[in-house]
Amino acid sequence: xxxxxxxxxxxxxxxxxxxxxxxxxxxxxxxxxxxxxxxxxxxxxxxxxxxxxxxxxxxxxxxxxxxxxxxxxxxxxxxxxxxxxxxxxxxxxxxxxxxxxxxxxxxxxxxxxxxxxxxxxxxxxxxxxxxxxxxx
Numbered sequence: 001x002x003x004x005x006x007x008x009x010x011x012x013x014x015x016x017x018x019x020x021x022x023x024x025x026x027x028x029x030x031x032x033x034x035x036x037x038x039x040x041x042x043x044x045x046x047x048x049x050x051x052x053x054x055x056x057x058x059x060x061x062x063x064x065x066x067x068x069x070x071x072x073x074x075x076x077x078x079x080x081x082x083x084x085x086x087x088x089x090x091x092x093x094x095x096x097x098x099x100x101x102x103x104x105x106x107x108x109x110x111x112x113x114x115x116x117x118x119x120x121x122x123x124x125x126x127x128x129x130x131x132x133x134x135x136x
Contacts, residue, residue, distance in 0.1 A: 001088070005081040005129050006044075006051035006109075010064050011073050014056045018043050021052065035108045040064055042108045053079075053108065077115070079127035085112050088128055092116065106132070 011017040018029050022045075031044045039062040043054040055076055057064035067076055082088040085104045093099060098117035107113035111129040118125045 001080040001082055001128075003081050004050055005079045006053045007075060008053045008055055008077040008079065008125075008127070009074065010067050010071075010076040011054050011056055012068060014041055014043050014054055017054050017056075021045055021054065025052065031109065033108050034058070037105060038063065038107075040108075044109060051109075077125035077127050079113075079129050082128050082130050085114060085128055085130040089114050092128075096120070104128075104130070 009017075014032065018032075021043075022028055025045050025047055027045050027047065029043045029045055031042075033042050033044075034040075035042060039058045041056045041058060043056075045052040045054075055064050057068070059065065064076070089099055089104070097120050100115040100117055104112035104114050107127075107129060110132050112132050113130075114128045116126040116128070
């Protein structure tokens with residue numbers, strides 16, 4: 001793993017949370033994006049070398065909506081940048097971690113992503129992410 005890439009924060013409404021985080025971070029949201037495969041709308045902020053990703057559910061029964069219903073708004077996951085996502089997935093599986101997807105999938109912000117089951121990471125949802133190449 002190279003570095004923490006971003007922290008994902010579950011929010012009820014981007015329309016409320018984007019202005020709040022712009023004030024908090026003294027930084028403008030640089031990108032919003034719909035990730036249909038995950039059923040989320042996202043908003044990104046740069047903070048030094050890392051980012052903050054706000055996640056809003058598109059559906060009342062989506063994964064983010066269920067997370068907020070159970071735990072409230074707040075930190076949803078931490079993402080780590082990796083140089084080779086497939087090699088890192090293989091390494092982590094060999095170490096006994098459970099992956100939530102068998103192959104990398106397209107995520108927000110031009111990334112390939114894979115999540116680790118939080119039961120094996122002290123309750124923290126961990127995301128691996130790697131920049132997608134232009135052809136992917």
